[in-house]
Amino acid sequence: MTVQVTERDESKMSHEGLACGLRIWDVHQQGELVGMFHNEQDAHQYRAELETLENQRATQ
Template identity: 60%
Template sequence: MTVTVSERDDAHISHETIADSIQIWDVRQQDQLVGMFHHESDAQRYAAELEEQEKKRLSV
């Protein structure tokens, strides 16, 4: 399973978000968007949770 965290680029956010200097972090699992966060640390935590759940699922 592949879980990635990336900052959303300006081409994929609203003009208001850009004007307010808001960052959005995307979490993708198998290339599917599964979460959006305003803080990278929250996105990283969620990605780690997804990876842990997958490890548990595979070990059963």
């Protein structure tokens, strides 16, 4: 699949976000950032939706 969920690297987060203890999950499709989520479950749900759409397009 071309959709991946990764936890954002601390080096790419603001000092304020780090101080607050924020965690961000990025969703990438074909190497492009397509979503950012504060909840890992939401990120994986979005990934599943994108993969479903990719599969539908591939079968058409």
